[in-house]
Amino acid sequence: MTAPVNFPAGHLPPLNLFYGEPDFDRWLPFDRFPRAAIRRLLRGALRPGGQMRVFLNLCAGLDEIGQSYRVNDYRFARCHPDELCCVLGKRHVLDSHPWANPLLLGPCIHDHPVTDPDLFRRRRVRRILVPGEWMRKMCEPYWGNRVHAWPVGLDTQHWAPSPQSKTLDFILYNKIRWDHAARETILLTPIRAELDRLKLSYVEIKYGSYAPGDFKNLLGSAHAMLFVCEHETQGLACQEALSSGVPVLAWDHGGEWLDPEFHPHRVHYAPVSSVPYWDERCGVRFASAVEFPAALDDFIGRQKTGHFNPRQYIIENLGLGICAAKFVEHARIALTLDDATDQPAFPAKP
Numbered sequence: 001m002t003a004p005v006n007f008p009a010g011h012l013p014p015l016n017l018f019y020g021e022p023d024f025d026r027w028l029p030f031d032r033f034p035r036a037a038i039r040r041l042l043r044g045a046l047r048p049g050g051q052m053r054v055f056l057n058l059c060a061g062l063d064e065i066g067q068s069y070r071v072n073d074y075r076f077a078r079c080h081p082d083e084l085c086c087v088l089g090k091r092h093v094l095d096s097h098p099w100a101n102p103l104l105l106g107p108c109i110h111d112h113p114v115t116d117p118d119l120f121r122r123r124r125v126r127r128i129l130v131p132g133e134w135m136r137k138m139c140e141p142y143w144g145n146r147v148h149a150w151p152v153g154l155d156t157q158h159w160a161p162s163p164q165s166k167t168l169d170f171i172l173y174n175k176i177r178w179d180h181a182a183r184e185t186i187l188l189t190p191i192r193a194e195l196d197r198l199k200l201s202y203v204e205i206k207y208g209s210y211a212p213g214d215f216k217n218l219l220g221s222a223h224a225m226l227f228v229c230e231h232e233t234q235g236l237a238c239q240e241a242l243s244s245g246v247p248v249l250a251w252d253h254g255g256e257w258l259d260p261e262f263h264p265h266r267v268h269y270a271p272v273s274s275v276p277y278w279d280e281r282c283g284v285r286f287a288s289a290v291e292f293p294a295a296l297d298d299f300i301g302r303q304k305t306g307h308f309n310p311r312q313y314i315i316e317n318l319g320l321g322i323c324a325a326k327f328v329e330h331a332r333i334a335l336t337l338d339d340a341t342d343q344p345a346f347p348a349k350p
Contacts, residue, residue, distance in 0.1 A: 011065075011066065011067050011068070011328070012067065012328060012331060012332060012335075013068075014068040014069050014070050015062070015067065015068070015069040015070070015084075015086055015328070015331055016069070016070050016073060016076065016077060016083055016084065016085045016086060016101075017055075017058070017059070017069050017070065017071050017072070017086050017088065018071075018072055018074075018077075018085060018086065018087045018088065018089075018093055018097075019052075019055040019071070019072065019087075019088045019089045019093060020072070020089055020092065020093050020096070021051075021052060021089070051088075051089055051090065051108045053152070053236060054088065054107060054108060054131075054152045055088050055089065057152045057153055057154065057155065057320060057323075058088070058152055058153075058323075058324060058327060059071075060153075060155060060320050060324075061152075061153045061319075061320035061321055061322075061323055061324025061325075061327070062324045062327075062328075064320050064321040064324060065321045065324050065325055065328070067324065067328050074097060077097070077099075077101050078100075080101075081100040081101055082101070082102065083101055083102075084101065084102050084103070084104060084126070084331060084334055084335055085099065085101040085102070085103055085104070086103075086104045086327075086331060087099075087103055087104070087105050087106075087109065088106065088107065088108060088109070089108055089109070090108060090109065091109060091110065091115070091116070093109075094109055094123070099123055099124070100124075101124065102124045102125075102126045102334065102335075102337075102339065103123055103124055103125050103126060104126060104127050104128075104129070104330060104331055104334045105123075105125055105127070105128045105129065106128050106129035106130055106150075107129045107130055107131045107150060107152070107233075107234075108131075109128070110128075111259065111261070111262070112138070112139070112259075112262055112266075112267055113139050113142035113143055114142070114262070114266055114267065124339050125146065126146070126334035126335075126337045126339075127146055127147075127148060127330055127333065127334040127337070128143055128146055128147045128148070129147075129148055129149075129150040129327075129330060130147060130148070130149055130150070130233065131149070131150070131151055131152075131233035131234035131276075132149050132151065132232075132233050132234050132273075132276035132277070133149045133276060134231075134271065134272050134273050134276055135149070135233050135276075136148060136149040137269075138257065138267075138269040148330060150323070150326060150327060150330060151234050151277060151318060151323055152234070152236075152323055153318055153319050153320035153321065153322060153323030153324060154236070154239055154240065154243050154314060154318050154319065154320065155320055156243050156311070156314060156315055156319055156320070158216075159216070159219075159240045159243035159244050160243070160244060160245075160311075161244055161245035161311065162219065162220030162221075162244065164220045164221060165221070166221060166222065166223050167201075167221050168201050168202065168203060168218070168221045168222040168223065169195075169200040169201045169202060169222070169223055169224065170195065170200060170201070170202040170203075170222065170223070170224050170225065170226045170249075171202065171203055171204075171205065171218050171219070171222045171224075171225040171226065171241070171246075172191070172192070172195075172202045172203065172204040172205070172225075172226045172228070173204075173205055173207070173225055173226065173227045173228065173229075173237065173238075173241075174188065174204055174205065174206045174207065174228055175206075175207040175227070175228060175229035175237070176188070176228060176229065176230065177207075177229070177230055177258075178230065178258060178259075178260055186289060187228065187251065187288075187289050188228065190289040190292065191226065191228070191289065191292055192204075194292060194293050194296060195226075195296075198296070202226070203218060203222075205218065207229075207237070215237070215240070216240075216244075219240070219241055219244040219246050220244070222246055223246070223303070224246060224247050224248065224249060224283070224299070224303065225238070225241045225246050225247075225248045225249070226248075226249045226250075227241075227248050227249070227250040227251065227274065227275070228251045229251070229274045230253070230258050230272075230274065231257065231258070231272035231273060231274050232273070232274050232275065232276060233276065234276065234277065235274065235275060235276065235277070238250070238274075238275060239277065239314060239318060241310075242282055242283075242310035242311065242313060242314050243310070243311055243314040243315075243318075244311070245310060245311045246310065247282060247283040247299075247303060247308035247310050248275070248282055248283040248310070249283055249284050249285075249286070249295060249296065249299045250274055250275045250278075250283060250284075250285045250286075251274060251285075251286060251287075252273055252274045252275055252285040252286070252287060253274075253287050253288065254270070254271040254272065254273065254287060255270055255271065255272065256268060256269060256270040256271075256272065257269045257270070257272050258272075277317065277318060278313075279313055280307075281307075281308055281309040281310055281312060281313045282308070282310045282313055283299065283308060283310065284298055284299040284302065
């Protein structure tokens with residue numbers, strides 16, 4: 001075991017970043033390569049998903065603050081086993097390499113600690129990042145003070161207010177993941193009915209069914225967004241709206257984590273949030289369809305008086321450079337730890 005490394009304030013030596021999109025053989029060995037080529041021909045260029053967007057925005061933020069980094073230099077990692085490696089993405093990135101190095105993991109590596117109970121026995125994990133505070137609290141009983149909340153920053157120049165005229169009252173952003181039939185009946189139908197009763201115009205979009213350019217154009221024409229999702233670990237789409245100067249009326253029920261892979265048979269955790277990064281400048285929240293009419297009335301009243309300033313919230317808290325600097329600080333702290341300091345004992349009682 002090597003002694004902890006200390007660096008003065010300012011930039012670190014180049015960070016070692018590792019990221020990759022999951023792409024596995026399906027029917028034959030190595031068939032992932034022709035399948036990828038066919039996808040590009042049929043669908044065009046790859047659209048970054050949430051995990052890739054985290055990686056790309058981190059890199060953009062590091063560029064903004066002048067922090068150098070390497071990407072996927074596995075040879076360097078092998079030759080320098082005491083260099084800190086920052087591993088992002090899903091488990092396949094972590095599992096694809098023997099990793100003798102100390103590690104800063106995340107975000108996006110694990111959905112929950114129960115998926116990898118041997119993590120600290122197999123790896124030199126110095127620190128784990130998760131996208132938001134409620135998720136940190138959910139993981140803390142297993143990972144102790146090695147787990148910390150870190151959100152990726154937004155490109156506030158790209159997601160900026162549009163000069164085009166506002167012709168739409170609301171974007172209804174439907175990101176219901178599970179139990180669609182029940183949510184349709186008890187939540188979405190009453191919401192639409194109230195919007196119709198008040199003769200408010202809206203366009204409904206569903207998560208995963210639109211192009212980023214379409215969303216940006218809609219934000220340019222909308223006065224507000226109505227965000228309906230069970231819970232979010234960070235909520236990039238919602239934050240893109242806020243950065244664009246579009247306040248949000250958000251369903252935020254505050255109940256249990258509902259991922260059916262874990263709930264209710266493996267994990268119980270509450271409360272969650274659909275808007276984990278938020279203050280009163282961003283908009284208004286409601287917990288149920290019963291509360292929606294009053295929340296909508298409150299939202300419209302505050303909007304008319306100019307109460308909301310969502311873009312300022314994002315600029316102050318979630319800009320590319322701000323979040324990248326916090327990532328560098330997490331790396332700096334990880335470098336000062338040794339492999340035995342505050343090592344969590346797993347399994348712990350949740």
